[in-house]
Structures are given as structure tokens and as C-alpha cells.
Amino acid sequence: MASTLYRQVLHPDSRPHPWPLYTELRKEAVSVQDDGTCVVSGYDEVSALLRDPRISADRGNATPDSRVGVDAPAPGTAPSFLVRDNPTHDQLRGLAQRHFGPPARPGFVESLRPMVEELIRDHIDHLTGRGEFDLVSEFSHPIPVRVACHLLGVPPEDAFTLAPLAEEGAGSPEFLVDPRDPEAAAARNHAQQELAEYFLAHIERLRKKPGQDILSRMIHDDGPGSPMSLPELLSTAIMLFIGGHETTVNLISSSMLLLLRHPEQLARLQADPSLAAGAIEETLRLEPSVHLRPRVAVDDIVIGDRTIPKGSTVILALAAANRDPRRFPDPDTFDITRPDIGHLSFGAGIHFCFGAGLGRMEGQIAVRELTRRLVNPRLSQDPPPYRPMADLRGPSALRITVDGVRPA
Amino acid sequence: MKVSVDLNRCEGYGQCVFAAPDAFTLHGLEALTYVPNPPDEMRDAVHRAALACPVRAITVGTGNADEPATTSGENGRHVVIVGASLAGLKTAEALRESGFSGQLTIIGDEPHRPYDRPPLTKACVSEKLPPDRLELPVTRPLDARFRLGVPATGLDTDHRLVRLADGGTVGYDSLVIATGTRARPFPGGAADDIDGVLTVRTRDDAEDLQRRLARPPRRVVVIGAGFLGSELASGCRELGLDVTLVEAQATPLQGPLGSVIGGVVADLARDKGVDVRMWNTVERFVADGTGALRQIVLSDGAAVDADLAVVALGAQRNVEWLDDSAVRADSGGVHCDDQCRALGHDGQPVPDVYVAGDVAAAPHPLLPDRRLSVEHWGNAVTQARTVAHNTTRRPGQAPIPHTGLPAFWSSQFGVNIKGVGYPGIADRIAVVQGTLGQGSFSVLYGREDRTVAAVTFDNGRYLHYYESLVRQGAPFPAEFVACDENTARALRPVGR
Numbered sequence: 074m075a076s077t078l079y080r081q082v083l084h085p086d087s088r089p090h091p092w093p094l095y096t097e098l099r100k101e102a103v104s105v106q107d108d109g110t111c112v113v114s115g116y117d118e119v120s121a122l123l124r125d126p127r128i129s130a131d132r133g134n135a136t137p138d139s140r141v142g143v144d145a146p147a148p149g150t151a152p153s154f155l156v157r158d159n160p161t162h163d164q165l166r167g168l169a170q171r172h173f174g175p176p177a178r179p180g181f182v183e184s185l186r187p188m189v190e191e192l193i194r195d196h197i198d199h200l201t202g203r204g205e206f207d208l209v210s211e212f213s214h215p216i217p218v219r220v221a222c223h224l225l226g227v228p229p230e231d232a233f234t235l236a237p238l239a240e241e242g243a244g245s246p247e248f249l250v251d252p253r254d255p256e257a258a259a260a261r262n263h264a265q266q267e268l269a270e271y272f273l274a275h276i277e278r279l280r281k282k283p284g285q286d287i288l289s290r291m292i293h294d295d296g297p298g299s300p301m302s303l304p305e306l307l308s309t310a311i312m313l314f315i316g317g318h319e320t321t322v323n324l325i326s327s328s329m330l331l332l333l334r335h336p337e338q339l340a341r342l343q344a345d346p347s348l349a350a351g352a353i354e355e356t357l358r359l360e361p362s363v364h365l366r367p368r369v370a371v372d373d374i375v376i377g378d379r380t381i382p383k384g385s386t387v388i389l390a391l392a393a394a395n396r397d398p399r400r401f402p403d404p405d406t407f408d409i410t411r412p413d414i415g416h417l418s419f420g421a422g423i424h425f426c427f428g429a430g431l432g433r434m435e436g437q438i439a440v441r442e443l444t445r446r447l448v449n450p451r452l453s454q455d456p457p458p459y460r461p462m463a464d465l466r467g468p469s470a471l472r473i474t475v476d477g478v479r480p481a
Numbered sequence: 482m483k484v485s486v487d488l489n490r491c492e493g494y495g496q497c498v499f500a501a502p503d504a505f506t507l508h509g510l511e512a513l514t515y516v517p518n519p520p521d522e523m524r525d526a527v528h529r530a531a532l533a534c535p536v537r538a539i540t541v542g543t544g545n546a547d548e549p550a551t552t553s554g555e556n557g558r559h560v561v562i563v564g565a566s567l568a569g570l571k572t573a574e575a576l577r578e579s580g581f582s583g584q585l586t587i588i589g590d591e592p593h594r595p596y597d598r599p600p601l602t603k604a605c606v607s608e609k610l611p612p613d614r615l616e617l618p619v620t621r622p623l624d625a626r627f628r629l630g631v632p633a634t635g636l637d638t639d640h641r642l643v644r645l646a647d648g649g650t651v652g653y654d655s656l657v658i659a660t661g662t663r664a665r666p667f668p669g670g671a672a673d674d675i676d677g678v679l680t681v682r683t684r685d686d687a688e689d690l691q692r693r694l695a696r697p698p699r700r701v702v703v704i705g706a707g708f709l710g711s712e713l714a715s716g717c718r719e720l721g722l723d724v725t726l727v728e729a730q731a732t733p734l735q736g737p738l739g740s741v742i743g744g745v746v747a748d749l750a751r752d753k754g755v756d757v758r759m760w761n762t763v764e765r766f767v768a769d770g771t772g773a774l775r776q777i778v779l780s781d782g783a784a785v786d787a788d789l790a791v792v793a794l795g796a797q798r799n800v801e802w803l804d805d806s807a808v809r810a811d812s813g814g815v816h817c818d819d820q821c822r823a824l825g826h827d828g829q830p831v832p833d834v835y836v837a838g839d840v841a842a843a844p845h846p847l848l849p850d851r852r853l854s855v856e857h858w859g860n861a862v863t864q865a866r867t868v869a870h871n872t873t874r875r876p877g878q879a880p881i882p883h884t885g886l887p888a889f890w891s892s893q894f895g896v897n898i899k900g901v902g903y904p905g906i907a908d909r910i911a912v913v914q915g916t917l918g919q920g921s922f923s924v925l926y927g928r929e930d931r932t933v934a935a936v937t938f939d940n941g942r943y944l945h946y947y948e949s950l951v952r953q954g955a956p957f958p959a960e961f962v963a964c965d966e967n968t969a970r971a972l973r974p975v976g977r
Contacts, residue, residue, distance in 0.1 A: 121945060121946070121949070124942055124943055124944075124945045124946060125943075125945075125946045126913070126914055126923070126943050126946055126961070126963035126964060126965070127946075127961055127962060127963060127964065128964065129964035130964075131964070134964070158964040158965045159914070159915070159921065159964075159965035160915070160920065160921075160965065162965075163510075163920070163921065174495060174498070174499055175495045175498040175499070175502070175506070175507035176495075176498075176506070176507040176508060176509065179495075179498045179499075179502040179506065179507065180502040180503075182499050183499070183500075183502055347525055347528065350528065350529045350532045350533075351532060354532050354533075371962050371963070371964050372961050372962035372963075383962070413537055414532070414537075415535070415536070415537050419535065421492075421535060421536075421942070422942045422943070423942050423943075425494050425535065425942075429494075429496060429499075429533075430495075430496060430499025430500065430533070431499075433496075433499075433500070433529075433533060434499075434500075437529070
């Protein structure tokens with residue numbers, strides 16, 4: 074039954090190995106669930122819907138019974154551009170992009186490279202003398218958190234308070250283990266409230282004493298359309314903080330998991346560190362940090378012999394699309410020199426991942442340095458334990474055994 | 482290292498800019514330019530950029546001049562390609578890609594190796610992209626013999642010979658005609674003896690224009706507001722030069738896009754400070770005592786003082802060399818069928834002669850009584866693949882038809898215009914996303930009750946959906962709800 078297939082994907086027991094379920098899901102152009110949710114998992118179909126003007130990111134467009142566990146924004150915040158349609162999306166995103174990337178600041182992310190390299194060097198130095206460690210808590214998690222803090226002017230010491238809140242508040246609530254569980258919802262709301270309170274105070278600090286970070290620049294921007302209103306600044310800051318590290322944590326962990334599972338690919342990367350970029354792209358394809366993205370159809374959408382009815386919640390199964398054999402030869406094979414990757418892990422269309430350029434850079438430097446410096450690394454446990462959510466999927470711990478750590 | 486980007490595919494995500502900000506530049510929301518020959522120290526960054534492209538639009542290769550011409554395959558079939566520009570080079574590349582191991586000769590009238598033409602309008606106003614650095618990359622050895630700087634002057638299909646201007650001949654087993662177009666000069670020779678009136682089609686033209694723009698001129702007059710003229714006017718404004726844009730019709734781009742959308746472009750041009758003179762032609766050029774351009778008198782009687790003028794009145798097809806041949810060619814191009822086979826005077830395919838690129842005049846897919854020649858970059862690329870397949874297909878292998886929908890882009894005045902289909906034959910338009918003249922918007926074009934084209938202004942990420950409507954021949958106006966509709970979807974005449 075198609076409906077049980079998607080329920081199985083959501084179940085935490087499926088986290089380590091959801092792939093056979095995705096293969097089954099792909100057999101239908103649209104898999105309609107008993108609550109009306111439409112799951113799309115083929116590459117061409119997902120790719121087309123990401124660019125389809127009839128698809129909205131604003132969950133408010135769903136019919137009321139199709140809005141399972143959709144968050145109201147935390148008090149004092151406005152919906153971020155992640156969940157807005159145009160023209161608002163482009164306006165808000167443009168006000169943030171102006172400080173982060175092209176066309177206004179094309180070299181900004183590259184200018185962070187020395188900082189990221191230093192962070193990564195220090196964190197690997199810290200592993201010296203250890204025979205075994207958890208890569209997630211000692212490396213994959215702290216590095217993106219520190220980079221996100223740097224980006225938003227958050228003092229590094231505050232990362233310890235903020236990171237658990239981010240974890241609690243991340244992702245879409247319908248992908249919680251039980252979206253209707255009032256306790257889970259309350260914990261999530263509480264986390265988002267705390268984040269909002271922190272960033273409200275933080276924004277006031279930066280208002281008085283700006284730094285070089287992009288949040289300070291957004292607050293003090295006097296260019297056209299600026300500055301954002303306080304509710305918009307708040308939601309943008311929170312979204313950039315969560316989005317700026319949660320996904321990169323998974324990317325770093327998953328890339329090492331794949332490389333350690335495939336020693337021949339690891340050896341190729343060690344022989345030619347410029348393959349790090351290919352290793353990250355292939356990781357993104359095979360083990361994307363975001364498996365599922367929710368959207369809403371604002372019109373009836375016909376795909377093949379199926380129709381997504383207007384008002385339905387549409388789940389775009391990015392991770393399933395990335396292994397579609399109609400698009401990728403040997404889709405389950407990990408090949409860091411694969412030509413023509415073209416994964417959908419950062420989405421496509423106007424909501425294409427805001428921070429992809431930064432996430433890639435962190436991932437590339439991380440795998441390059443880890444594979445260069447760890448001596449004979451291997452997995453202590455395979456499969457690793459996974460974080461419970463079905464959309465932001467990644468290992469909660471990744472225990473690695475090594476024979477040593479080479480100096481930087 | 483050589484780079485080219487398929488700007489039809491590019492959706493302006495800017496991921497290449499994040500990875501290699503010195504090699505790629507984003508202008509406005511989604512218009513990309515790039516350094517076609519990045520220095521070696523950028524190699525890693527450029528490779529990262531190519532891998533990061535979400536739509537796989539970036540080709541990194543070697544220059545097509547980097548490999549020596551060899552003589553391998555001398556005993557195999559000999560394919561001769563007349564025309565050493567995009568269509569010719571892409572045909573050669575596609576031939577080798579499909580496993581063709583015979584002999585390959587490419588004949589070109591210009592002395593240069595194949596280079597990318599669309600960036601010329603950007604190159605002549607930019608220091609980053611000199612016109613002499615636009616050589617097209619190849620991703621595999623072509624193993625081709627180039628005969629450059631020697632125009633073809635005749636075709637003898639009976640003896641399967643191409644005659645060359647230097648008196649030589651080249652025999653072929655299969656022939657590909659890809660001689661493209663040249664700039665249409667100012668009519669009647671009125672500008673022939675005046676220094677400072679130019680056309681821009683070739684690398685040499687662009688270099689000449691670049692030198693003259695650097696002087697700098699007091700004012701540039703661009704004559705003709707099609708894609709080329711409009712882009713040139715935009716580039717001149719970027720240099721801070723005074724520009725007058727002269728056009729015989731009501732708006733820029735009226736022929737291809739209609740005067741409603743053309744009117745949006747006219748406003749963009751005016752906002753950027755272009756002196757826009759529509760409904761005007763050039764009455765006469767006035768030279769000073771040395772023969773240099775001093776003034777241009779327009780048909781409405783106005784006199785514009787200017788020392789540089791660029792004639793951008795469209796293109797003429799290079800078909801004269803076929804005049805006495807068995808191939809049917811006229812000012813519309815070389816007649817071919819939907820498999821890109823050249824047709825003879827009896828309307829039947831001429832054996833083993835194919836046509837690709839701007840010079841091809843194929844049956845119009847929507848209008849049975851018309852021929853269509855598409856002067857877009859993307860068409861040269863897809864037609865080249867069709868030709869390569871059909872030229873070398875093995876016995877029993879079916880020929881493939883050329884079904885590519887025309888697709889184009891043009892970046893001007895800070896906006897990226899993209900389109901698919903046949904807007905030039907439409908009679909009505911409907912704005913389906915956004916509002917005309919206010920940032921990003923999308924427009925559908927209809928002919929009678931059928932959707933025949935779509936055009937986006939800084940909204941190319943939605944074009945994929947509209948392309949599917951055009952491909953299906955969806956009813957016009959297409960009935961669908963867009964998530965960002967904020968304008969009444971008023972139908973109006975396209976404006977001709």
C-alpha cells in the first residue's frame with residue numbers, strides 16, 4: 074500500500090536505510106496518502122515541481138485539513154523567506170543575499186575560507202592521541218555551529234545554549250516522530266520561542282554595537298528596501314542560524330560515513346585531494362541532508378495519470394529523486410568522480426538553498442582534511458544511530474577508530 | 482583551460498560565483514558573465530564551480546587550438562564542415578562523441594579558431610573578457626584539420642567537392658553546411674566611406690569597437706534595437722558613454738517580442754540613461770573633412786552629434802557560395818528538411834549534405850507554409866547534434882528529427898531576458914507572473930488559441946514549466962493558478 078510506504082519512510086526505524094522504500098515510492102508518479110498528502114519521488118517530477126509556478130512554499134495555501142502540524146511563527150517573528158512566495162520571497166531574500174553573496178558580495182563566502190580552515194585544523198588537532206571518537210559531537214556539529222555564529226555575530230560561547238534549541242526547532246514539524254504529540258509540539262514551540270528571545274536581544278545588541286557579521290549589516294543596511302522589519306530580521310536570523318548549520322552537520326558526517334564505507338573511493342580522494350568537491354557532490358546526491366521538502370499545490374497539477382488536487386500538501390522526496398535510475402546510471406553506487414551529478418539536494422527554483430555555497434565549502438575542506446590527517450580511519454559502528462527526524466536526516470553519532478592523527 | 486556556459490540552461494543560481502568569484506560574475510538577479518580563459522591558478526576553483534552548477538551548464542575543456550591537427554582516420558569516411566563557428570565546432574565535437582573515427586575537416590572564412598559569439602557584446606565593453614579570448618572549449622580531442630581564413634566559394638555535389646577561395650578543393654563523403662550569417666551593412670552603401678560606422682559580428686569587429694569605445698567617443702549611436710543593438714546600448718551605458726538608440730519600429734525588440742514587451746525594454750533603456758529614438762531611421766551620415774563621422778541626421782529631422790555609430794540591422798545568411806550548386810538556398814538560408822538534410826531545387830534531399838546553425842532554413846514546425854531559421858546559440862548546439870547523428874548513423878539506424886524548441890537569452894540593462902518558442906509569430910500575450918515593468922515577470926505568447934512562446938524577465942527559474950506548455954501546444958490563454966499571481970491576467974495584443 075502506497076500510504077503505508079510513506080508512513081514507513083517517516084518512521085524512525087527507517088532512518089538508517091530508507092532506500093528500498095524510496096525505490097517502491099518511485100514506482101508511482103504521485104503517491105497519495107490517506108490524509109491527502111501527495112508524495113512525489115521521481116527525479117524529473119521533483120525537478121519540475123521545484124520550478125513550477127503552481128507550487129507554493131506558503132503552507133497557508135493548503136486546505137485546512139491538509140496543514141498537519143504546520144507551525145505558526147513564534148510570537149514577534151514573521152514567516153521567513155523560506156516559506157514565502159513572490160514577490161515577498163525575492164524582496165526578503167534579496168535583503169539578506171546582498172550581504173552574503175553575488176551580485177553584491179561575490180567573494181564573501183570565499184573570504185571565510187581561512188577562518189573555516191583554521192577551525193577545521195584546530196578540531197582535528199584536538200583529536201590527536203585519541204584511538205576512537207564521535208565525529209558528530211567533536212567535529213561535524215561544532216564546526217558549522219561556529220561558522221553560523223561567526224556569520225551572525227553570535228559570540229562563540231553562546232553556541233552551547235543555542236545549538237540544542239536549534240536542533241529542537243529545526244525541520245518541518247510534520248516530520249516529527251509524532252506530529253500530533255502535544256508534548257513534542259510544545260517542546261518545539263518552546264525552543265523556537267527561546268531562539269526568538271535570544272535573537273531579539275542579540276539584534277538589539279548589534280543595533281547599538283554592530284560587527285562585521287551579515288546580521289549587523291542587515292540591521293544597519295540603508296540601501297533600497299532596507300532594513301527589514303524587526304519580525305523579518307528575527308525570522309531571517311533564526312532561519313540562517315538553523316539552516317546555516319543543521320544541514321552542514323549532516324553533510325560532513327554523511328560524507329565521512331560514505332568514504333569509510335568505500336575504501337577504494339577514500340583511497341582515490343587521498344591520492345588526489347582535489348576530488349573533495351566531487352566527494353561532497355556525490356554525498357549530497359546519495360545522502361542528502363534534507364530528504365523531504367513540503368510544498369502546497371495552488372492548482373490541480375497533473376503528473377502522468379495522477380492529479381495532485383489544488384490545496385494539497387506536496388512532499389518532494391529529494392533523496393528519492395537523487396537515486397532515480399531513469400536519471401542516474403547505477404544510482405546507488407558511490408562514485409566521487411561521477412560525471413553529470415545534478416542532484417536536487419539544495420532544491421531548485423526560487424527557493425534554491427541560500428547557504429549552499431558555504432555548506433559546500435565547509436564540507437569540501439572537512440573531508441579533504443579529515444581524509445588527509447586521520448590515519449587508517451574506520452567505522453566503529455555501522456550503521457550509526459540516526460537523528461529521529463525524517464526530513465533533516467543524518468547520523469546522531471559517528472564513532473570512528475583511528476591509528477593516529479597526522480600533524481596539520 | 483577554457484570555459485563556456487550554456488546560458489539557456491543557466492538559471493542564475495550563482496553557485497559558480499560562490500566557488501570562483503574571480504571567474505564568474507552575476508549581474509542583477511540572474512545574468513551571468515564569465516572569464517572564458519581563466520588562468521591556471523583558478524583551475525581548482527573553476528572545477529569546483531563547474532561541479533557546483535545545479536543545472537550542469539558549465540563546460541570546462543581545453544582550447545580547440547590546443548591539440549595539433551593529426552592525420553589519423555585518413556582512410557575512413559571524410560566529413561567536411563564548412564563554417565568554423567559554434568555550429569561547425571559542435572558538429573565536430575558531437576561526431577567524435579558518437580564514435581566517428583573518420584577524417585574531419587573544418588573550413589572557416591575567419592582566420593580564428595572557433596570562438597563564442599554571444600559574449601562579444603559584453604567583451605567589447607569589458608576588460609575582463611577581451612574579444613580575443615573567447616575561444617570555445619572542447620571536452621575531447623577533435624582530431625580535425627582546420628582550414629581557416631579560406632572561405633568556401635563553391636560546391637560541386639556531383640564530384641563531392643568544396644571549392645575554396647585560394648583555388649584549392651576539398652573532397653567529402655559527407656558535407657555539413659554551417660556558414661552562418663554576417664552583419665547586414667547599412668543599406669545603399671551610405672556609410673561605406675565614413676570612418677566610425679561599424680557593424681559587429683566577428684571577433685575582429687568587436688576588437689575594433691572595443692578600441693574605439695576606449696578613446697572614448699563623444700556619443701555612440703546604435704542603429705537598430707534588436708537583441709544585438711539593445712545589448713550594445715546597454716554595454717555602452719555601463720561604460721558611462723552617451724548613447725542614442727535608433728529604431729524604425731515603435732520599441733526595441735518589437736520584431737521578436739512585440740511592442741508591449743518591447744516597451745518595457747524601452748523604459749529600462751531610458752532608466753539607464755539611453756537616448757531612445759523610436760520610429761526613426763537614419764536619413765544620412767555626416768562626415769567631417771577627414772571622412773570621420775561627425776553627425777547623424779534622423780528621419781524625423783533631428784541631428785545627433787556623434788563620432789561612432791554601430792549598425793545593428795540584423796544578419797544576412799552566407800549562402801552566396803552555393804549559388805550555382807545543387808543545393809537550394811536563398812536569403813532565408815539553405816533549405817533543409819526536419820532531419821537537417823539539405824534540399825535540392827526539386828525539394829528532395831541532396832545526398833550526404835546537411836545544414837546546421839543560423840544558415841539552416843527548416844520547415845516551420847507550426848506554420849506549414851513557412852521556413853524557419855533560428856539565429857540562437859542553443860539552436861546551433863542542438864542542430865549540430867542532430868546533424869552529427871544523421872551524418873554518421875549506421876545502416877538500419879533511424880535518422881532523428883530536429884525537434885529542439887528555440888530558446889534564447891539576452892542580458893541588457895541589468896535584466897536577464899529568457900525565452901522559448903516562437904514569440905515572433907504570436908498575436909497576443911498574457912502576463913502570468915509578476916507585473917510588467919516591475920521586477921521579475923513571466924509572459925506567455927499565443928497565436929490564435931495556442932500557446933507558442935514564453936518569455937521571462939529575471940524569472941528564468943520558472944521557464945521550464947512554460948516550456949512544457951509551449952511544447953504541448955497548450956491552449957492560449959493557458960489556464961493555471963500561479964502562487965505569486967498579483968496581476969490580472971489581462972490578455973492584450975502582442976503589439977506589432
